[in-house]
Amino acid sequence: MQNFRIFKQVPRLLFGEGSLSRINELLPIKNQKSDYYIYVIDDVLKNSTILSNIVIDEYDLIEWFPATKKEPSTIQVDELKNSILERKNNIMPLAIIGIGGGSTMDIAKAVSVMLCNEGSSRNYQGWDLVPNPGIYKIGVPTISGSGAEASRTAVLMGADRKFGINSDHSMFNAIIMDSTLIKSVPVDQRFYSGMDCYIHCVESLEGTMINELARGYADKALVLCDKVFLENGDDDMLMTASYMGGVSIVNSEVGICHALSYGLSIELDYRHGFANCVAFDVLDEYYGNHVVKFREMLKLHNIVIPKNVCKGMSEDSINRMIDMTLKMERPLTNALGKDWKNILTRNKIRELYLKM
C-alpha cells in the first residue's frame, strides 16, 4: 500500500461565462465599517474592463501586481504583507482575491498565508511548513494552464532558489472560472500557459506517485488539451483542463521538465510556462510521444521555441541551474524512482541544458 496524501480540493467553484459578476456569492459578508477585501490583480488588466464586474468599496485595497515582469518572489510577498498591515493599522482583511495568471494567484495565496504566520515567506518554502490557516481567499484565473487555481502551491523565487509554499492553508477557499476573462490573452501567452497544463498532465501520468483518482483528472485534462491545441476546443475546455490538471498535480507530482525549468527561470528570468516549453522540447528520452505531440501543437500555433539558450552561459550559471534541478527531489523521485540521483547525474542535467 502506497500512502497517498489526503487529496485536497477547492470546496466551491463558480463556472461559466460572466460568473465573475457573481463573486459576492462567494465572499464573506462585511459587517463592520473596517471590514475590507484585498484584490491582487495582474497589472496587464489595468486597462481592461475587469473592475466593472466587481463592486469595490472605498475600504477595499487593490494591488496591481506586475506579473509579466518576472516570477513572483518572497521579497514581494513580504513587502506586500507589511504594506497591507501598515495601511490598515494591522486590521486583517476578510478576504483576498487573486485575479490573474499563476503568478498573481500565487501571490494572493502566499499573502493570505503570511498575514496569519510569523516572519518571512521564505521560511515556509517547502512542504507543509505553515502552522496557521490563512485569510479566506478566492482565485480568479485570467489565463489558463498553471493550475494554480486548484493547487496547494504558491511558487516563489527566493534568494537562490525557486520553490513553492506547499500547504493545505495555501489552497483557495473558492475559485471562479469565467472563460470571458481569458479571451483576450495573446496567442503565445495562451500557448505557453496551456502547455504548463499539458506538461503537468504528462508528468503526473508518467510518474510513480499517482493513484487512479489523480489519473482520472490528468487523463481527462490531457484529452481536453488535445482538443484545445490540436482541434477546435473552446475556452471553457481550456479552463476545465487547467483546473483538472491542477487537481491531478496537487495529488501526484510534477517531473523532470519542471525540475529543469526552474533552473531556466532562476538564471534566465524565463517565465514559468515558457521555461517549461524550452525544457520539454529536449525530453524525448523521458516523455517520448508526448513530446512529439507537443511539437505538433507548436507547429499548428506557429510558436517557435528558441534554441541554444544556454550558449555562452558561464560555468557558474550552469552549475547554479544544475543545483536548482537537484533540489527538486520529490518531482525527480516521481519521474525516475528512488534511484533518480544515479540516473539524472550532474553531467546528464548539463547535457540536457546544453541541448535546449
Next chain:
Amino acid sequence: MQNFRIFKQVPRLLFGEGSLSRINELLPIKNQKSDYYIYVIDDVLKNSTILSNIVIDEYDLIEWFPATKKEPSTIQVDELKNSILERKNNIMPLAIIGIGGGSTMDIAKAVSVMLCNEGSSRNYQGWDLVPNPGIYKIGVPTISGSGAEASRTAVLMGADRKFGINSDHSMFNAIIMDSTLIKSVPVDQRFYSGMDCYIHCVESLEGTMINELARGYADKALVLCDKVFLENGDDDMLMTASYMGGVSIVNSEVGICHALSYGLSIELDYRHGFANCVAFDVLDEYYGNHVVKFREMLKLHNIVIPKNVCKGMSEDSINRMIDMTLKMERPLTNALGKDWKNILTRNKIRELYLKM
C-alpha cells in the same frame, strides 16, 4: 449566460487500498471525555472485518443500518436522531461516519443535518431548505456507483414520495475511497450499483443543465464505467467512476431514468440501482446508444433484468408511480427542456412503465 449553481466539492479525500485505517487523519480530535463519534454502518458488514480497521472507544455509538431491507426513510432518520439524543443526553457527536452504500451514506448525511435542525427530516426534502450546517461527517463507500459520497443529496422515502434533502450542508466533509472495502460485494449488487453511476453520467451528459466542468467529470466517469464493465477495469477505477459521476450529478442533474425509477421504488420497494436498471432498459428513445451499451454490459455480466414488472398492478398503483415521476421537475426539465410536460405526458409515462 446560464446561471449555474456554485459547484460544490468534498474538500478532503483519502484514496487507496487500506486507507480506511487512516480515518483518524480526517476525524476531529476528541478533547473531552464526553466527546464521541457515531458510526452508521450497513448491517451486511456486521460479520465482516470492517471494525478491525477503526479504533472505536466506549463512548462512540455504532448503528448497524438495515440498508438491504428497503430504501432509507424519513421515519428512520427521525428515529435515529431521537435515539442518539436520548442515549447521549442531548450531547452532540463530534462526527458522523457513514460506512456502506448510497442508502447508508444518505442516512449518515441526513442524521448529521437533522441533529442541527428542528423538526422532522421530511420538512427538508427538496432543494436548499436546510438552514443550519450539520455535524462534521465522513463518507466511506463499501459499494460503488451511487455517487452519494460526492453528492449534496440524501435521498429518503417519505409518506408518499421518494425525495432528496439537497443542501450544501448535506455534503460530506471528507470521504475515504478504499477499494479493499468493495471487493466482497456480490456480482449483481456491484452491477446494479455500478449502473447507477453509468446512468448518472448518461443523464448528466445528455441533459441541458451541464457545463464543461461537469461534463469533464461525467465524460471521464463514463469512460471508466466502460473499462470496468466491458473490459478489465479494476476496483480503483470503479471507485473513481462513482466519485466523478457523483460530482457531475451534484453540478448538473439526473434525467428520465431516475424520475421513472423513483416510482418503481415507491410501489415495488425496488432498491435504487436495480430500479434504475429496470427503467433504463426501456429508454432507447431518449438515451439510444447508451442503452445498447448497457445491454452489452448486462450480457457480459449475466444479469437478467425482469420484464412485465408492472403487470397486474392496480390502476391506483400506476397512478401513484406517474404522480411520483411528475414530481421530478428538475430532472425532467434537464432531460427534455422547459416544455417537458407536453412531451412526457401521463400517457407516455404509463406507456413506459408498462414496457418495463
